[in-house]
Amino acid sequence: MAHPSDEGLDPALRRLIGVILLGGIMGILDGSMIAVAADTLVKDFHTSLSAVSWVSTSYLLALTVSIPVTTWAVDRFGGRRLWLLGLVVFLAGSISAGLAWNIGSLIAFRVLQGLGAGLLDPLMLTLLARSAGPGRIGRVMGLMGVVGSSGPVFGPVIGGFILQGVAWRWMFLVNVPIGLLALLLALRVVPDDKPSGEHPAGRLDVVGLALIGPGVATAVLTLSQYAERAEFVTWQVLVPLAAAVVLLGGYAVHALRERRTAPLIDLRLFTSRSFSASVTVGSLVGLATFASLFALPLYYQQVRGHDTFESALLLAPLGVGSALAMPLTGRLSDRLGPRNLVLGGAVIAGLSALAFTQLAADTSQIWSAVLAFTIGVGLGSIGAPTIGSLYRTLPPHLVPQGSTVLYMLNQLGAAIGIALVALLVQSAGSGDALGGFQAAYWGVTGALVLVLFTATLLPGRPAPQETTAEPPQERAESGSQKTPAPVAAQGDAT
Secondary structure, X not given: OOOOOOOOOOHHHHHHHHHHHHHHHHHHHHHHHHHXXXXXXXXXXXXXXXXXXXXXXXXXHHHHHHHHHHHHHHHHHOHHHHHHHHHHHHHHHHHHHHOOOOHHHHHHHHHHHHHHHHHHHHHHHHHHHHHHOOOOHHHHHHHHHHHHHHHXXXXXXXXXXXXXXXXXXXXXHOHHHHHHHHHHHHHHHOOOXXXXXXXXXXXXXXXXXXXXXXXXXXXXXXXXHHHHHXXXXXXXXXXXXXXXXXXXXXXXXHHHHOOOOOOOOOHHHHHOHHHHHHHHHHHHHHHHHHHHHHHHHHHHHHHOOOOHHHHHHHHHHHHHHHHHHHHHHHHHHHHHOHHHHHHHHHHHHHHHHHHHOOOOOOOOHHHHHHHHHHHHHHHHHHHHHHHXXXXXXXXXXXXXXXXXXXXXXXXXXXXXXXXXXXXXHHHHOOOOHHHHHHHHHHHHHHHHHHHHHHHOOOOOOOOOOOOOOOOHHHHHHHOOOOOOXXXXXXXXXX
């Protein structure tokens, strides 16, 4: 697809964006929608809350495990084929979960759903980045960010609405008409991108896949178990932590030594200052966002006495603020570059988080809603320019790897955010819910201060008619020089 440099988005690209977001929204909503159904599932299946927690954890683990293979598969089979496969697998998982007969079957079918989502989520980034080109990546990622950032907020609202009128099964079955429509439209709109052979995928890095997939999954499991127990020195936390360290350390050694097969993720990507800064900011935004999604409902329920649905509605301003900020800042980043926009967003979000630490039990709910809106604006102003920076500084054939790293670290950041809130709330004691909430937002404030420092490493204003730079190792190969060199990004010199 051509990449015109005009200010607008051509109709074909607009249609592609709409179809991709329609397919991707299902997994984003399903990841958070089920959170409001925990009590309902406990009663319907006559089981424990601990067992029900695996309905969410199994989905997240399956999603995480399937992400790395997408990097290789998209170059081997093409993005269109992989997108259609992801839709089919996610639909099959949704139908099966809606028909589950006990908690064990529901957990198993959520694994199937997660495998489909693990294909769709990074492919959303890859397909849109490739179609937009470096000159329009910011505004396209801003539009995608509306879905990515507001989905976790509005998921509980939609879930609560469904549970008020129909059975919990419709939280999964509602995906069927949406998924079928997304599948039919994808067949017509998503361009056929059969591998050209210019950058062949080669053989699958089986050893790397066996190390990095389970390694990241066990890291997520560690944080999930830590959040559930609010205790570090326990075998449920230490065993997966040790496994994660061994597996990810083994992958690092393998990736740096491997010569016969291209690694799933080339660690030399991290020699690019812009790339490293972008994925670091992405992980910190995931931490701050999901810490807020976890902490604010606790404040409204435990401190203010609201029910689940009311708490979800009061959380909505965060999603609205982010949804308004991301398209605007994404578009601006194409002209102004990400650095100043991310710095401004971090200041807004950081001041909002700091104000949250001062909330009391009798603080006006209008004020808490305003703060939720402004922290959403701040986080949204960070997200779209950061994603755009990552893709703008990568050559096209490395975009899938960039998507994989960004999404994995964002998921880890989200898990850390949830674990952080659980730890601080638990440490405050059951009789001091407000103190726990305030402590959680001191942690969020600290994360946003780190964003401020990291943002200084992002690229500044892009050069006119900016194009994706070719990494040094590609230029070396074209000149018959075979010595590998680290990946460098155009933005590093800005």
